[in-house]
Amino acid sequence: MRAAPGVGLAAPQVGVPLQIAVIEDRASYMDKTPQEILAERGRVPVAPHVIINPRLTIIGGESAEFFEGCLSLPGFTAVVKRALRVRVDCLNERAESVTIEATGWYARILQHETDHLHGALYIDRMLTRSFMTRESYETLWKDTPVTEFLQALGDG
Secondary structure (H helix, E strand, C coil), rough: CCCCCCCCCEEEHHHHCEEEEEEEEEHCCCCCCCCHHHHHHHEEEEEEEEEEEEEEEEECCCCCEEEEEECCCCCCEEEEECCCCCEEEEEECCCCEEEEEEEEEHHHHHHHHHHHCCCEEEEEECHHHHHHEEHHHHHHHHHHHHHHHHHHHCCC
């Protein structure tokens, strides 16, 4: 996960049929991202932790669309609409019951990893017309707000 670098890895992604995921969003992953983009995404560092048998609940009706990628589909990205706030009831790495309330990018990560545990990938939720190579994204759209990208597609 760290070598990729990625912010989460679910057991099924490595062929293990368990309801377990590890999550970490390191500050170093954000070093080159402008502060205004980090703020728009609600992205802050998340310490490494494990979620076991998570039950995810959407809180409120607010959502946001951003590009996502996945270690299961290296080299690609697409726009995915996700809830801005979630609650996850799960066990931690010590089999202790915990409740995580998350917002912004952390909420997105939790939704993404929980999807893996239920056999879904981001491509199952993506705005199909936004699917592209990571190279195209980096070259053409990386510094463009998602709302402008969607307008360029005619979906905004």
